[in-house]
Amino acid sequence: MDSSDLVAASIAITSYRRKSPGLGGLSLRTNELICDNLDDEAVSKPAEQFILSSKMNEWDRDSTISILDYFQDPMITAYGKLDQDWFNEGESFALASSNTPQMQLDEAIKRRRSVRRYTGDPIDQSDLSSLLRYSSGITGKANVARSDGNEEVYYYRAVSSGGGLYPVEVYVAVKKVKGLPSGIYRYSPRNDALVVSGGEDDVSGLMAGLSVSDDQLNIDGASVVFILVGVPWRSMRKYGSRGLRFVFHEVGAISENIQLVSAALGIGATDCSSYYDDVVNQALGLDGQHKFVADLVIAGIPA
Known part of the structure; x- marks a missing residue:
């Protein structure tokens, strides 16, 4: 030396x-x-504070009562209405048919890599549909009985969720997708649609909030950016501080689904948490507390 x-x-x-x-x-x-x-x-000590504040204890009667409330008729009914969307004509785009991956799961797991260089070419709408449906879309439903004998329909998704509350919403910043205008969209699983949330200027605002150089991650060449938005009180209303853990569980599960489907379709993808929170939240019109950007997944045609 x-x-x-x-x-x-x-x-x-x-x-x-x-x-x-x-x-x-x-x-x-x-x-x-x-x-x-x-x-x-x-x-x-933020790590210690988070761990201690979200511990579960056998004497925590407040959380026990809160959880039991979700098995009563009013909350059973509320569950059935979870994520129902109402929007005006022209404010959404129905998802195209999916490009069903043909690769076996074990092969997709072995091929998954963090891809950071992209050609700048657009992806097909069918590929975007696959990435959304197979990461967080509706995959089934069940009838759940109330005490009065009536039933509510519960919807299952491609991602596991603590208590089935789904405290993570998926937005998409479309940069280059064939036949789809550039802009920011919110994925509506119940409607199987993209709801317009922002225009091309908002995509630029989102990109301005990333703190990575082109050498690290070729954002300009990417086709889409998946924006995983946490809604913590959707889970914390039932589980208290521990519900915040479930938000991050779900973020990781959705991200992994996106990346495995990407690998199976020949699309490159990588997580990116190198962003300025206030800037990206503002680009999506989020307050950064009740709703906040928890993670980004960048995707495009591999270079």
């Missing part, structure tokens, strides 16, 4: 080493510094 290597190593270590007399007087705190000084009272 020559002197320049030693200097670089020294700078790197100093960036997170504890400073004397303590952390209280430091204005710059790198993540490494925080991680290596978790025993210091001056350091915030």
Whole structure:
């Protein structure tokens, strides 16, 4: 190791080493510094706070009562109306027929890779339909009885969800899809449709919120961006703070579904959480609290 290597190593270590007399007087705190000084009272501990606040305990009567309420007739009826959409004519596009993947699941799992370079060519609407339906679309239904003898219809989806509450909505920023105008759309599983949510300017606003260079991720060449939006109180109303865990469970499951279907269709995809939250939330008209962008999945024709 020559002197320049030693200097670089020294700078790197100093960036997170504890400073004397303590952390209280430091204005710059790198993540490494925080991680290596978790025993210091001056350091915030978001991971520990999240884990502790979302624990389940046998004496938690508040959560028990909240959960039991969801098995009563009013909530059974509400479940049956979950995600019903009403919109005016011209505000939505019916999904095209799907391009059914022919690849076996085990082969798709083996082929899945994070693809970050794209040709800039458009994908077909049938491929977009497949990615939406097989990641979070309706896959079945069942009749659930109420105490008065009537029944409600419950709808099952391609993704598992804590309590069947589906606290994640899927939006799509369309950049290059054959026959579909550029814009931002919200996927409506119950209507099997894309609901217009924003125009081409909003797509540009979303792209402006990404904090990655072209060398890292070729956003300009991508065809679509799937935007996974968390609605935490849809789950937390029943499960309390623990419901936030279920939001992130579902985000990961939908993302994995998108990427496995992409692999089976020959489309490249990758997760991307390198974005400025306030900017991307504003591009979608979200408040960033009751609804927030939890993850992005970039997809396009592999270069």
